[in-house]
């Protein structure tokens with residue numbers, strides 16, 4: 001089983017863990033979306049936008065996966081069009097996995113600007129949460145979103161997340177400490193909405 005196994009999801013995309021051979025596609029995705037992503041992400045050094053930089057991102061994600069501390073998925077198109085079938089269009093990360101009494105992780109995601117507005121993020125988040133509960137046996141998935149990021153708020157609401165409140169100066173985004181709305185879903189709620 002994996003994030004593919006839930007037949008309740010639409011089938012626009014599939015998720016799989018990153019491999020080193022994805023580095024060029026990931027670089028292409030990142031370079032094309034550099035300006036689009038900037039207002040929503042931490043400051044990135046120029047080295048990030050190089051093949052070496054993206055290999056490092058993937059190697060780090062592989063180490064986290066093997067240690068069970070994070071699960072980073074590429075989002076790949078699933079289409080009859082042979083040109084674009086399997087195209088990397090984004091990523092979804094389950095990070096900061098903590099066990100013991102917390103059994104929780106944080107969720108992050110990014111979808112290619114050219115593929116926005118088609119439900120790709122919502123499906124990808126749903127598949128990743130399914131993995132978090134059914135494969136990684138976690139109890140809670142948390143996401144943080146800036147109040148001005150209306151599209152991302154909508155994604156979380158469509159995916160069944162519950163708003164918990166506002167956390168002041170929560171993350172440093174594009175150089176500034178930004179307030180974030182915290183959203184979460186627990187296994188009990190996910191079971192209810194299935």
Ligand SMILES: CC(C)(COP(=O)(O)OP(=O)(O)OC[C@H]1O[C@@H](n2cnc3c(N)ncnc32)[C@H](O)[C@@H]1OP(=O)(O)O)[C@@H](O)C(=O)NCCC(=O)NCCS
Nearest residue numbers: 040109110111116117118119120121122145150151152154
């Ligand atoms: C946010 C993001 C993931 C959305 O991806 P997407 O594939 O377009 O998302 P979906 O198509 O699944 O859903 C988007 C929803 O937001 C709605 N939406 C779009 N812009 C909006 C806005 N400014 N205000 C409110 N809702 C908006 C869409 O209409 C859609 O809702 P609907 O299905 O009810 O019509 C993508 O724009 C992105 O990667 N942004 C940059 C990185 C980022 O913000 N990541 C999340 C950080 S918390």
